[in-house]
Amino acid sequence: MAASGQARCRPPAGRPHRGGAALTDTSPSGQPVSSRPPAGRSACGQAAVGRPSWLIRRLVRSDLADLRPLRLQALRAHPEAFGISFEEEQAEDTGRLIAEPPGMMLGGFVAGRLVGCAAVLVPSRIKQRHKGHVVSVYVASDSRRTGLARALMEALIRHARCIGLLSLTLSVTVGNESARQLYLRAGFRSCGVEPASLRIGADLFDEELMVLTLSNPAADADAPRDHPY
Numbered sequence: 001m002a003a004s005g006q007a008r009c010r011p012p013a014g015r016p017h018r019g020g021a022a023l024t025d026t027s028p029s030g031q032p033v034s035s036r037p038p039a040g041r042s043a044c045g046q047a048a049v050g051r052p053s054w055l056i057r058r059l060v061r062s063d064l065a066d067l068r069p070l071r072l073q074a075l076r077a078h079p080e081a082f083g084i085s086f087e088e089e090q091a092e093d094t095g096r097l098i099a100e101p102p103g104m105m106l107g108g109f110v111a112g113r114l115v116g117c118a119a120v121l122v123p124s125r126i127k128q129r130h131k132g133h134v135v136s137v138y139v140a141s142d143s144r145r146t147g148l149a150r151a152l153m154e155a156l157i158r159h160a161r162c163i164g165l166l167s168l169t170l171s172v173t174v175g176n177e178s179a180r181q182l183y184l185r186a187g188f189r190s191c192g193v194e195p196a197s198l199r200i201g202a203d204l205f206d207e208e209l210m211v212l213t214l215s216n217p218a219a220d221a222d223a224p225r226d227h228p229y
């Protein structure tokens with residue numbers, strides 16, 4: 001299901017997605033990339049208030065040199081928001097974060113600098129490949145409240161629909177209100193709390209599990225498939 005859906009969603013090679021005209025740019029690897037601002041925002045992100053526009057594209061292995069410091073920065077600043085420790089991440093290959101298709105990791109760029117990311121992982125097991133798990137959601141502190149995380153989530157959700165996923169799940173640490181509000185705004189709903197899900201030293205953190213139901217496959221059968229990633 002996912003594989004055929006993905007093929008139908010893919011734009012012709014070498015042509016930016018039509019929605020990206022305002023923000024089309026060239027990736028470090030020279031491939032065309034594109035983005036568009038979230039609904040309701042100006043055509044160039046925050047240009048209306050003089051802030052730089054952001055651009056979103058799929059991350060590839062050549063982005064790892066930029067992704068690694070961003071990831072370490074996230075874990076150092078917000079250890080309670082992620083399931084892996086700073087020390088573990090330092091010791092591991094950042095390449096594992098570049099989600100295997102049909103999963104995907106997106107990056108958000110401001111003035112060519114990678115400042116945000118979000119990924120969806122899709123299990124390979126037959127009984128689970130109809131759903132995706134959202135991980136690694138992060139925006140650098142100097143780029144927050146510009147709508148970048150919202151745009152990353154919207155792009156991930158479009159991709160998930162496009163490849164035929166029926167739902168997305170994620171977990172958010174109880175007390176992380178900025179992330180929780182982001183997910184609620186994106187349509188996720190709470191489906192329970194796992195007590196003491198994370199332990200950092202002597203501190204225990206509960207995690208709220210959230211789910212976004214994407215579609216009724218029958219109702220969506222004729223829906224247009226149009227996605228830049």
Ligand SMILES: CC(C)(COP(=O)(O)OP(=O)(O)OC[C@H]1O[C@@H](n2cnc3c(N)ncnc32)[C@H](O)[C@@H]1OP(=O)(O)O)[C@@H](O)C(=O)NCCC(=O)NCCS
Pocket residue numbers: 074078081082137138139140143144145146147148149150151171172173176177178179181182183185
């Ligand atoms: C959570 C995070 C990704 C939000 O990034 P952002 O780019 O600032 O978010 P956006 O500007 O796109 O905001 C989208 C929505 O998120 C919510 N939100 C974001 N920051 C918020 C804050 N400080 N307080 C309350 N709500 C907030 C709002 O609902 C907002 O919509 P609105 O602007 O219409 O009110 C960012 O704060 C971050 O990286 N935090 C640390 C890491 C983290 O917690 N990651 C999530 C792990 S589950």
